[in-house]
Amino acid sequence: MPIARAKALKWPALASIGIIGFLLLLTLIVPQLLSGDPLALTDDILQPPSARHWFGTDDLGRDVLVEIIYGTRVSFLIGCAAALATAVAGTGIGSLGGFFGGITDTVVTRLAEFFQVMPTFILAVVIVALAGPGLLRVAAVIALLSWPQTARVVRGEVLRLSRLDFVDALRCVGITEWRILTFEIIPNAVGPVFALSALIVGNAILLEASLSFLGLSDPSVISWGRLLSAGQRFLFSAWWLSLFPGLAILITVLAFNLLADGLRDMFDPRHTG
Amino acid sequence: MPLLELRHLSKTFVRRGGPPLRAVDDVSLTVERGECVALVGESGSGKSTLARLALRLIDADAGEVLFDGACLHAVSGNALRQARIKMQPVFQDASTAFNPRRTVRTILRQAAVGDSSEAHLCALLERVELRPALAFLARYPNELSGGQRQRLSIARALATEPSLIIADEPLSGADVSVRAQILDLLADLQAQSGVSYLLITHDILLARAFSHRIAVMHQGRIVERGDTPTVLQAPAHAYTCRLLDAVQSVDGPVGDAPSA
Amino acid sequence: MTQALSAEPLLQVDTLQVTYGPRDRLVHAVRDATLTVQHGESIGIAGESGCGKSTLARALLGLLPERVGRIAGGRIRIAGQDVTGFRETQWTGLRGHPVAMVFQDPLSFLNPVVRAGAQIAESVRQHDPDVAIAPRCRELLDLVKLPETVLRQYPHELSGGMRQRVMLAIALGCRPRLLIADEPTTALDVTTQAEIMALLGSLRSQLAMALLVVSHDLGLLRWHCDRLYVMYAGRTIEWGDTATVIDRPAHPYTRGLIAASRLQRGPGGRFGALRGELPAHEQIVGCPFAPRCGEAHAICRERMPDTTSIAPGHRAKCWQLNSRDASA
Numbered sequence: 001m002p003i004a005r006a007k008a009l010k011w012p013a014l015a016s017i018g019i020i021g022f023l024l025l026l027t028l029i030v031p032q033l034l035s036g037d038p039l040a041l042t043d044d045i046l047q048p049p050s051a052r053h054w055f056g057t058d059d060l061g062r063d064v065l066v067e068i069i070y071g072t073r074v075s076f077l078i079g080c081a082a083a084l085a086t087a088v089a090g091t092g093i094g095s096l097g098g099f100f101g102g103i104t105d106t107v108v109t110r111l112a113e114f115f116q117v118m119p120t121f122i123l124a125v126v127i128v129a130l131a132g133p134g135l136l137r138v139a140a141v142i143a144l145l146s147w148p149q150t151a152r153v154v155r156g157e158v159l160r161l162s163r164l165d166f167v168d169a170l171r172c173v174g175i176t177e178w179r180i181l182t183f184e185i186i187p188n189a190v191g192p193v194f195a196l197s198a199l200i201v202g203n204a205i206l207l208e209a210s211l212s213f214l215g216l217s218d219p220s221v222i223s224w225g226r227l228l229s230a231g232q233r234f235l236f237s238a239w240w241l242s243l244f245p246g247l248a249i250l251i252t253v254l255a256f257n258l259l260a261d262g263l264r265d266m267f268d269p270r271h272t273g
Numbered sequence: 274m275p276l277l278e279l280r281h282l283s284k285t286f287v288r289r290g291g292p293p294l295r296a297v298d299d300v301s302l303t304v305e306r307g308e309c310v311a312l313v314g315e316s317g318s319g320k321s322t323l324a325r326l327a328l329r330l331i332d333a334d335a336g337e338v339l340f341d342g343a344c345l346h347a348v349s350g351n352a353l354r355q356a357r358i359k360m361q362p363v364f365q366d367a368s369t370a371f372n373p374r375r376t377v378r379t380i381l382r383q384a385a386v387g388d389s390s391e392a393h394l395c396a397l398l399e400r401v402e403l404r405p406a407l408a409f410l411a412r413y414p415n416e417l418s419g420g421q422r423q424r425l426s427i428a429r430a431l432a433t434e435p436s437l438i439i440a441d442e443p444l445s446g447a448d449v450s451v452r453a454q455i456l457d458l459l460a461d462l463q464a465q466s467g468v469s470y471l472l473i474t475h476d477i478l479l480a481r482a483f484s485h486r487i488a489v490m491h492q493g494r495i496v497e498r499g500d501t502p503t504v505l506q507a508p509a510h511a512y513t514c515r516l517l518d519a520v521q522s523v524d525g526p527v528g529d530a531p532s533a
Numbered sequence: 534m535t536q537a538l539s540a541e542p543l544l545q546v547d548t549l550q551v552t553y554g555p556r557d558r559l560v561h562a563v564r565d566a567t568l569t570v571q572h573g574e575s576i577g578i579a580g581e582s583g584c585g586k587s588t589l590a591r592a593l594l595g596l597l598p599e600r601v602g603r604i605a606g607g608r609i610r611i612a613g614q615d616v617t618g619f620r621e622t623q624w625t626g627l628r629g630h631p632v633a634m635v636f637q638d639p640l641s642f643l644n645p646v647v648r649a650g651a652q653i654a655e656s657v658r659q660h661d662p663d664v665a666i667a668p669r670c671r672e673l674l675d676l677v678k679l680p681e682t683v684l685r686q687y688p689h690e691l692s693g694g695m696r697q698r699v700m701l702a703i704a705l706g707c708r709p710r711l712l713i714a715d716e717p718t719t720a721l722d723v724t725t726q727a728e729i730m731a732l733l734g735s736l737r738s739q740l741a742m743a744l745l746v747v748s749h750d751l752g753l754l755r756w757h758c759d760r761l762y763v764m765y766a767g768r769t770i771e772w773g774d775t776a777t778v779i780d781r782p783a784h785p786y787t788r789g790l791i792a793a794s795r796l797q798r799g800p801g802g803r804f805g806a807l808r809g810e811l812p813a814h815e816q817i818v819g820c821p822f823a824p825r826c827g828e829a830h831a832i833c834r835e836r837m838p839d840t841t842s843i844a845p846g847h848r849a850k851c852w853q854l855n856s857r858d859a860s861a
Contacts, residue, residue, distance in 0.1 A: 165364040166372050168330050172362055173384040173433060174354040184372050315722040419582075420810055448581040449749055453793035453805030460804070475723055482796040482804065519727035521752040523779060523794045 013262020016255040023252060027073040046238050056240035058230065064240060067222050068248050074223040075252060078139050078208045079201035085143035087197050090150025091190060097151070098158030098189075099181045108155065112148035120145045124211060133218045138211060142204045150196050157189035191267030198260035202253040209249050224249050274342055275303040276469050277360070277437055282326050282336035284319075296322040297333070298493035304437060309463065309470040311484035311501065313477060313516070319493040320473045321365075324439050327471065328362055329353065341436065358386060361430035365442035367422035371414035377425060378410040384432035401428045401458060420451035427458065434466075441473040456483060477520045481505055489513045541613045543631070543711050543743050544570035544593065549607035551585070551592050562588040564767035565837075566607070570711060575737060575744040577758030577775065579751055579790070583811045585767040586747045590715045593745075594634055595624035612710070629660050629707030637716035639696035643688040649699045650684030656706035673702040676739070677732065694725035698732070705736070711743040712736075718753065730757050751794040755779050760846075763787050766811060766821035768837075773847030783841075783849040786822050820852070828853050 042061035049056045055064035097108030124141045131137060161167070162185060170180050205224075211217050212225030219226075224245045231241030284297040296319040304310045314320045325331045327338055329345045338345040343356045364370045371380055381397055382389045395406035401424040403409045414422055423446065430438050443459070444452040460483065462468055472484055480487050480501060487505070488498040489512065497510040508514045551563035563585040570576050580586045591597055592604060595616070608617045612631055616623070628634075636642045644652060650670060657669050671681060677698040688696055697717065704712055714733065718726035734757055737744050748754055754761055755775055762772040763784065771784040782788045789807035792799055799806060809825045819834040820826070826833065830852065838850040 164369040165362075165366060166370055168325070168328070169362060169364065169370060169429065170372075170383065171330060171354075172328060172357065172360070173386070173429075174358055175383065176354075184375075187374060188372065315724065418810055448810070449751070449790060450581060450793045450805065450807040451810055453796065453803075453807070456796065456804040477723070478796045482798075515724055519724040521727060521730070521750070521756050523752045523755050523791055 010262070010265070012258045013265070016258035016262065019251065019255040020259065023072050023255075024076065026069050027076060030069050046234070048238070049240055055244045056238070058227075058238075058241055059234065064227075064244055067227055068224065068244060070222045071224040071227060071245070071248070072252075074135065074221055075205045075208065075249075078135050078142075079204040079256075081136060081139035082142035082146070082204035083197040083200045085139065086146045086150055086200050087193050089143060089147040090196075091154050091186065091193055093147065094151030094154030095158045095181060095186050095189065098155035099162050099177075099185065105155075108151065112151050115145060116148040118145060120207065121210065124207060125214070125216060128211060128216045133211075133216055135208075135218070135221065138208055138217070139204065142200065142207055146200050146203065150193055150200075153192045153196060154186075154189050157192065158185055161185045161188055192264070194267060195260045195264035198256050198263055202256035202260070205249065205253055205256075275339075276306045276341060277302075277304040277327065277471065278337075278339040279303070279323070279327055280337045280339070282323065282333045282338070284322055284326055284331065284333050295493050297326060299336075300490075300493070300495055301336075302488055302495065302498075304469050304471050306436070306469055307463070307467045308485045309472055309483055311472045311474060311480035311487045312490055313474060313480050313487060314490035315475050315516075317492070318490040320490050321441055323490070324362070324441050324471070324473050327439060328360060329357060358433050359435045360437045360439065361433055361435040363423075363426045363430050363438055363440040363443050365445055367419060367426055367446050368415075370422070370426050373413065373415055375413075376410065377412055377414065380414070380425070380429060381410075381432055384429045386433045397428045397432055400431060400462070401425070402454075403428065420447045420455065423447050423451075423455055424458065427455075427462075431462070435468060437469045437471065439471045439473070442475070443472070444474075444476065444479060459483065477505070477516060478522055489516065542569045542610075543572045543574075543612055544568070544745070545608075545610040546589075546593070547608045547610075549589065549592065549609060550605040551588050551597065551602060552605045553588075553598075553602050561605075561767055562602075563592065566764070566767070566769050568762050568769060568772070570743050570745055572710065573737075573741050573743055574760065575734075575758045576746070577754035577761045578745070578747045578764060579749070579754050579761060580764035581749055581790075581811065583766070584764040586764050587715055589764070590634070590713050590745070590747045593713060594628055594632055595619055595621065596634075629656065629704075629709065631710035632713065633704035633707045633709035633711070634713040634715065635697070635700045635704050635717055638720050639693070639700045640688060642700060643696060645688055647687075648684065649686055649688060649691065653684070653699065653702050653706055656703040660707040669706070670702075673706055676705060676736065677702045692725075693721050694729060697721065697725075697729055701729075701732070701736070705740070709742060711745060713745045713747070715747045716749070717746065719748070719750070726753070733757065751779070751791060763790070768821065768850070770822070770851070771849035773844070777844065777847050781847075783843050783847070783854055784822075784851050785826050785828055785853070787849070820850075 042057070044053065044057045045061050046059055047053055047057040053063050053065065055068065057063055058067070093108055097105040123145065124138065127141050128137065167180060167185070170184060208217070208223060209225035209228065212223045213229045215229060217223060217226060227245035228242060231238070231245065234241050279300060279302040282297055282300045286294045286296055288294055300323060302310070302312070312320050312323065326333050329338060340357065340360055345353065345356055348356055378394060381394045385393060385397070394410060398404070398406035398409050403421060403424050414425065417425065423443065444455055447455060459470065463470065472480065474480060484501050486499065487501045488495045489504070489510065490496070491512045497504060497508065497513045504513065505517065508517055546566055546568045549563055549566040550561065553560045553562055566585065566589050568576070578586045578589065593609060597603065604617055608615060610616065611627060616627065653670050653673055654666050657664065657666050661669060670684065674681060674683060679695060679698050679702070683691065683695065683699065688699070691699065717733070718729050721729065730753060733744060736742065746754060746758060758775050760773065761775040761778045762769050763778065763786070764770065765786050771778060771782065771787045778787065779791060782791055792806040793804070796804060798804055807825060819836055820838050823829040823833040832852050838852045840848050840850050841854045842848050843854060
């Protein structure tokens with residue numbers, strides 16, 4: 001049934017799928033194609049974009065395009081890890097609250113509120129400053145702070161679905177509460193989670209970029225934020241060092257936001273095909 | 274021993290920003306084997322709440338439910354599921370009565386106790402006249418018409434071979450001509466298998482057509498009860514009279530003509 | 534009733550066709566509807582879901598969904614004026630006066646954030662600009678038998694019956710000559726239904742207003758309508774005086790529908806006389822009821838029946854009538 005609703009996707013969503021697919025392909029294939037160590041320091045220092053180096057080179061002679069492609073991998077990794085963790089945590093916790101109600105629901109709601117009011121960026125900075133940099137650490141911070149939004153949405157859906165007659169009908173034929181929640185209700189409730197997850201990927205990429213821009217990320221890992229940070233010194237003399245990483249972030253995050261819109265349209269029961 | 278016995282059931286709902294709502298107030302009711310009892314009332318009378326109390330889908334504040342001799346309140350969990358399996362609901366709104374992502378086959382298989390073979394599922398569909406059965410098994414509930422969904426609801430209820438079916442407005446949501454067909458179906462089922470019905474409805478004509486005994490519910494209490502023909506011809510309580518007066522049937526008012 | 538039957542009917546619909554959807558996936562909601570409403574008359578349109586009666590009611594006031602629904606053929610005349618090709622701007626001059634409409638679910642048709650009094654006042658301002666608004670609102674509330682306190686209340690604070698009365702007040706504020714009611718009581722309790730229909734009846738005689746009630750409930754129509762039209766698969770298939778149509782129905786569908794509405798066991802011990810349901814994709818050729826009809830002959834499947842006159846004012850579209858009834 002969701003496949004039929006895929007026909008409802010309009011061109012921005014399709015374009016975003018194209019862009020994301022292309023980037024994914026890049027990260028997987030290109031590193032295999034390039035021979036030698038593409039990140040080797042060369043003598044072509046601070047070269048503007050040319051036929052040989054499409055995006056120019058940085059102050060150590062490395063090809064900017066290659067650096068961006070490596071950075072894509074980092075962005076995707078952190079984005080997907082954060083989105084997955086958020087989806088699992090949010091769905092699990094939210095559905096428990098929505099289905100069982102009572103004390104469980106109160107605990108879930110208060111917990112969600114608590115985490116939701118914490119300022120994401122500041123907390124991320126603090127954790128990274130204390131515990132040291134690390135990609136998965138950053139992903140964990142994002143999940144920790146984003147799960148309430150997913151949980152709220154899932155809780156609402158589960159609450160609505162739990163009141164429908166079919167749930168009572170299932171109880172009457174002897175199906176246990178846990179089976180009803182896991183196999184009958186949650187599959188119907190997760191539609192909105194896909195759209196939220198796409199948004200979270202975008203947020204994660206932005207957060208990671210901000211952290212590495214401030215120098216709070218692993219120095220040995222190339223990421224877009226780090227490229228921006230390095231390019232700061234040469235903002236006016238070597239503009240290509242800032243422009244292309246910045247564009248990469250912009251296009252990727254925009255693509256995920258458009259994808260989120262498209263997924264929302266696809267799963268929204270009010271939008272008919 | 275009656276098949277279903279409701280003893281002094283009460284249920285009060287807490288409302289935010291208002292007084293608590295006494296949905297069911299000290300209601301007692303029995304259903305014998307092989308009979309059909311109609312519980313008649315308008316919206317807000319508490320009849321749907323009473324149905325859910327009987328099925329122990331919600332817990333009563335006071336009172337007991339005895340089904341086939343077993344007290345449903347004394348058990349919980351697996352024991353409750355076993356005790357109640359022979360009492361099945363048919364819900365009013367056939368559009369919310371099914372998980373939209375499940376095919377008819379899965380829906381029936383979940384309900385079929387013991388025998389979940391393809392042949393048995395087809396037999397169930399045949400009993401409610403959804404033919405060709407094999408074609409229907411593969412469909413989704415929202416692909417069916419209102420009348421077909423209602424039949425599916427009945428088929429699911431039959432899957433556990435119940436001795437009592439609690440039907441909440443089983444004919445609403447179906448067209449006029451289909452309603453009569455479904456009523457025929459319910460009558461046939463009773464004739465074939467002796468299943469009892471607790472029929473919950475606002476439609477006096479339905480109660481007149483199909484029930485042996487009738488109980489009239491108003492604001493959480495049963496205000497009048499008795500044999501259906503007796504109550505309808507000579508209603509005693511004022512509310513029953515009002516209900517009968519309001520009925521507009523094709524042949525003529527069941528009571529006197531209403532005024533504005 | 535002050536106005537006798539004048540030469541010009543208040544509403545005249547001739548062989549109307551209404552379609553929905555894009556041209557490659559056309560749905561014929563109304564295929565052939567003909568009806569007449571004289572001044573002061575009360576008319577009922579009976580039928581089940583899918584018969585096109587609600588679409589017909591909406592078409593009469595140009596309320597078909599934009600770009601999706603359109604009148605594909607036939608003609609509608611209101612008070613002698615041909616309104617079939619009217620554009621939205623032209624319709625606004627007709628809606629309310631001379632034709633007003635009330636709908637099934639007042640909760641969706643009343644603005645939830647505006648008080649009832651303000652909504653009634655809006656209608657008065659629109660159609661009766663010269664009159665003093667507050668007294669006129671109180672007068673309207675009086676007509677629909679609601680207390681003045683309702684003026685200050687919001688729709689969600691009112692019961693279903695009261696909301697329907699507010700909608701009636703809004704409609705009456707336009708001083709309509711014809712009130713169309715689309716399933717006016719379906720969403721209401723049994724006792725409230727009776728009250729609302731009785732109210733409509735008394736308003737009709739008080740205001741010399743014509744009434745067109747669309748409903749699936751034959752019992753309701755039997756007691757409140759002078760004449761009855763029965764629709765099936767987008768066509769008016771039988772019409773005449775209500776009492777005649779109900780007591781001596783000519784069309785097999787009408788007979789089956791009446792029997793089914795009774796919920797009484799027929800001679801065979803069965804409740805239902807009609808088999809099957811309206812097929813989703815109805816056959817285009819011949820009588821649409823033929824697949825379900827117990828009396829269908831070959832000609833029924835080949836050609837749509839012509840209109841047969843059974844008695845003065847009583848007509849039906851069925852090939853089998855000539856062999857059964859002595860008709861003019």
